[in-house]
Amino acid sequence: MGMRRLQAFKFELRPDGYQQRQMRCFAGACRFVYNRALALQKARYEQGEKRLGYAGLCKLLTEWRHNQETAWLADAPVHPLQQALKDLERAYANFFAKRADFPRFKKKGQSDSFRYPDPKQIKLDQGNSRIFLPKLGWLRYRNSREVLGEVRNVTVSQSCGKWFMSIQTEREVEPPIPKGGAVGIDMGIARFVTLSDGTFYAPLNSFKRHEKALRKAHQALSRKVKFSNNWRKAKARIQRIHARIGNARRDFLHKISTTISQNHAVVCIEDLQVRNMSKSAAGSAEAPGKNVRAKSGLNKSILDQGWFEFRRQLDYKLAWNSGWLVKVPPQNTSRTCPACGHVSADNRKTQERFACIECGFEENADVVGAINVLRAGHARFACEVSGIPPAAGTHRSDLGVALCHA
Numbered sequence: 030m031g032m033r034r035l036q037a038f039k040f041e042l043r044p045d046g047y048q049q050r051q052m053r054c055f056a057g058a059c060r061f062v063y064n065r066a067l068a069l070q071k072a073r074y075e076q077g078e079k080r081l082g083y084a085g086l087c088k089l090l091t092e093w094r095h096n097q098e099t100a101w102l103a104d105a106p107v108h109p110l111q112q113a114l115k116d117l118e119r120a121y122a123n124f125f126a127k128r129a130d131f132p133r134f135k136k137k138g139q140s141d142s143f144r145y146p147d148p149k150q151i152k153l154d155q156g157n158s159r160i161f162l163p164k165l166g167w168l169r170y171r172n173s174r175e176v177l178g179e180v181r182n183v184t185v186s187q188s189c190g191k192w193f194m195s196i197q198t199e200r201e202v203e204p205p206i207p208k209g210g211a212v213g214i215d216m217g218i219a220r221f222v223t224l225s226d227g228t229f230y231a232p233l234n235s236f237k238r239h240e241k242a243l244r245k246a247h248q249a250l251s252r253k254v255k256f257s258n259n260w261r262k263a264k265a266r267i268q269r270i271h272a273r274i275g276n277a278r279r280d281f282l283h284k285i286s287t288t289i290s291q292n293h294a295v296v297c298i299e300d301l302q303v304r305n306m307s308k309s310a311a312g313s314a315e316a317p318g319k320n321v322r323a324k325s326g327l328n329k330s331i332l333d334q335g336w337f338e339f340r341r342q343l344d345y346k347l348a349w350n351s352g353w354l355v356k357v358p359p360q361n362t363s364r365t366c367p368a369c370g371h372v373s374a375d376n377r378k379t380q381e382r383f384a385c386i387e388c389g390f391e392e393n394a395d396v397v398g399a400i401n402v403l404r405a406g407h408a409r410f411a412c413e414v415s416g417i418p419p420a421a422g423t424h425r426s427d428l429g430v431a432l433c434h435a
């Protein structure tokens with residue numbers, strides 16, 4: 030029995046001068062369309078009108094492309110412009126699902142990108158290290174690895190003055206038989222991830238070093254004359270540090286999510302809202318965070334993005350291995366004794382230590398959290414396998430495949 034595997038392959042592009050100018054224009058046009066649509070939706074909301082759907086926005090886009098004032102939009106390929114509207118739809122959906130903040134206007138130089146969604150218009154010539162994209166023609170790229178599967182879409186993006194493309198493909202693969210049993214996960218500040226078997230992964234400390242470099246770079250920028258050459262150089266330096274932080278975080282998250290997904294068939298995780306997690310990082314009134322300063326600012330945003338991205342990676346990597354991510358509601362996982370079941374806030378005297386006031390059981394508090402998550406996950410998993418509809422919030426990566434191996 031095969032399964033579909035989606036994978037992204039990223040390459041650096043080698044555009045000529047004309048193509049570079051075109052790509053800058055296309056990214057600008059997509060940003061313009063996104064921002065204009067967002068402004069429109071905001072205005073409609075303020076006037077008490079309903080948000081326009083994707084079809085309605087596409088109609089408007091056609092008008093803009095024909096309007097004399099914004100006729101330059103017609104120079105950009107139409108599909109990527111429509112994709113910008115799709116992105117806005119998704120940003121709204123993420124906001125309503127509490128996965129993200131309210132959509133913000135895009136600024137120039139911030140994640141400049143555009144996406145070609147139609148594989149029929151894309152030609153990939155791997156033998157000659159080139160790709161054909163509408164209105165750009167044949168583009169050379171640094172061919173560092175073989176692209177496997179059928180091309181579904183291509184995203185072009187700019188970062189630190191270089192252009193990249195990410196080719197999303199789809200292919201049939203044999204489902205591997207998942208190894209290992211079930212495990213529970215607790216995510217936190219002091220320990221990024223703790224497993225119910227006691228394994229844990231510390232947060233990536235190199236962020237501290239980057240944070241220092243970033244602070245220095247910002248200070249240097251503030252001393253430069255705005256828009257001078259040196260100011261631009263200082264600004265580019267800040268972007269490079271941000272890119273380095275992003276790379277370090279991606280490596281870190283990929284290593285952990287790969288290890289966990291390869292060694293476990295079922296992974297149980299608390300269904301926390303990412304936003305709530307950042308709140309708990311600052312500590313509550315009764316238990317203020319020990320290290321509030323370190324958890325604020327850059328660190329906090331890194332943790333926030335890290336948690337969200339980590340769960341996303343776990344989900345799809347488990348699916349590749351025919352595993353299963355089970356999300357459980359966060360109820361008393363930090364206050365329940367795994368030995369006797371006694372629930373009390375007093376069981377957790379400090380952030381690190383769990384000591385049951387009823388039976389005396391002692392263990393690291395994060396491990397206890399992970400054990401309780403695993404228990405809750407077991408209960409939920411049993412329901413799903415026996416055909417009882419799962420409660421809201423439970424997520425199945427691939428029911429058909431997982432059932433065969435459960």
Ligand SMILES: [Zn+2]
Nearest residue numbers: 366369385388
């Ligand atoms: Zn107990």
